[in-house]
Amino acid sequence: MKEIKPLMLITILCVSSMMAFLAVVGPIIRKLGLQEWHAGVMVALAGVAWIFLSRFWGKKSDIHGRKNILLLAIFGFFISYLLLAIFVNYAVVTVPLVIVSLLVLMTTRLLIGVFYSAVPPVSNALIADKVAPEKRTSYMASLGASNGLGMILGPVLGGTLASFGLATPLYVAAILPLIAVFIVFFFLEKDKKIEKTKDTPLRFFDKRLRLPMIASFITMFSIVTSQVCLGFFILDKFQMGEIEAAKVTGYILAIIGVVFIATQIIVSKLKNVKSITWLILGSIFATIGYFLIGIISTQVELTLAFCIGIIGLGMIMPAFMAITSNSVEANEQGVAAGTVSSAQGFGIIVGPLLSTILYKISPEAPFFFASLIFAILVIISLLYKRKGILC
Template structure:
């Protein structure tokens, strides 16, 4: 598949852009006199946009072509991020009222969610278009490795550039999606357009997609919980300054990004292991990792615990994406990918709202709850694998 390299490049750029903001969101929230639940609200409403539009983008890419939708959505992502950087810079220099800052930041995050929600399902559908079923897990893992690289670059941007001001990482990150648009325009061939039909689209609760939807929901719920709570957890656990917290958050996210990439590489190479097996192993690793996060006492221990959980995520994500692609027919790939992506968006909605509420009770509770969800996923995955074995 010759499109895999440019596809990986645009995902690296866009994930880097997203992660750069997450590395400084805690300090920015505190700087603008907002509260922790405000950060949760921003991410949650972006998740609403993700849920509502993932299926829409996937279905439109089935008919108008993957390249067209990617160019349109990533350019919109660039414009939204530019507004976020510009307003944050203004608000730090000339602090407005809390309500104005909240409205502006929520608007920016929602628009980012609107346009970013197209990138995962359309990228996954493009792989499904070009790759035979037996090799999809490997290619999904390669795309996951690209996301992992973005998880490294983004926090480095956020952590290193934070010394020049909390908005410096945002301005640098704004440029990245614009570069992605150029890469798409010159590197991807126009996708074949299909005629719209009256055939009924995949139902949101289609039984073929229940397992990957459950897995994607739990996975994104826990990822967002980590992203929203990590900065506050470091601030409150180790009593660092805002700049030190931004650096520490960035470096920890960078380390786990390396772990995520290495795990994805392993998954892509071990082609004889089934997607369902990776799903089970990933769930176990995640449960262990998130539980350990709740009992750490040093930053090194925190990094190790998150690394264990991230290794599990590296197994989970290509597994449920491959299960999705292999569960539907060719003309359903876009909407199927969008449906599972919408489940991820649901995790983005519930994750920050619930985790910030739990955090106010006790900082460790959100991570214990995440560990519990992965124990549940382990049981569900084992049940599905047993059913598959009986059918065979």
């Protein structure tokens, strides 16, 4: 598939843009006189958009073409981000009423989520259109590695540019999707003419998508749990000060980010391994890794445990995306990718809520719970594999 490199670059640009906001949201909140929970709401809005609109965008791409929808969505992403940057640029100089700041920030952030929610499912559907079923896991892994790289570069970009003003990272982050628009326009092939077919809508809980939806939800739930709880866990487990804990959290996140990318690259090179095998193997690694997090006693052990868990996630993510595309017909690829993507959005919302409740019971509880649900995923995946063999 000759379009995989442009698609990888588009993913890096869009994910970096999304993640850059996280580096400056705290200072912006404080500067404009808002409260911490307002930041949580803004971040959660992306998950809400993901749930309700991924399936919509996927279906539209089945009808109107992948390239057309990507152009529309990424351009809308650019405009929304630009509006956010312009407002922050104005607000840090002339601080408006709190209610005005809250409404504008929430609206622009929601719009960013609305348009970004098209990128993952349509990109996955495009791969499904162009790649044979047995090779899809490999290409999905390449896209996953790009996603991981964007998740690392975005916060680094935002944090570095913040020294030039809080609006500067947002202006630069707005330019990234604009570059992606040009890449889509010039480097992705024109959509083939869409043939009219009898509309038989794929149901949200279609039995063909149950396994990838479960895997998608559990994976994103665990990622968000790690992001939310790691800093608190380090503070409480090692009795550190805030500054030292922030440094340790940063280097652990950087290390596991590199491990995540490396795992996806390895998966992309091993083209003959079946998707269900990657899903089972990844679930086993994640089960072990998250369990070990709950019983560690040193920082090195914590880092190693997270690395084991993240190796599992690096195997699981391309696997469930490939299983999704291999489970449906050609005219259902977009809506299927969107449906499974919406399960990730649900994980983004449930993750912070449930993990913080569990953390109050015990700092280890969120990680033991993640280990438990991955163990359940191992069992479910083995049952699906057995069913496939029997069939």
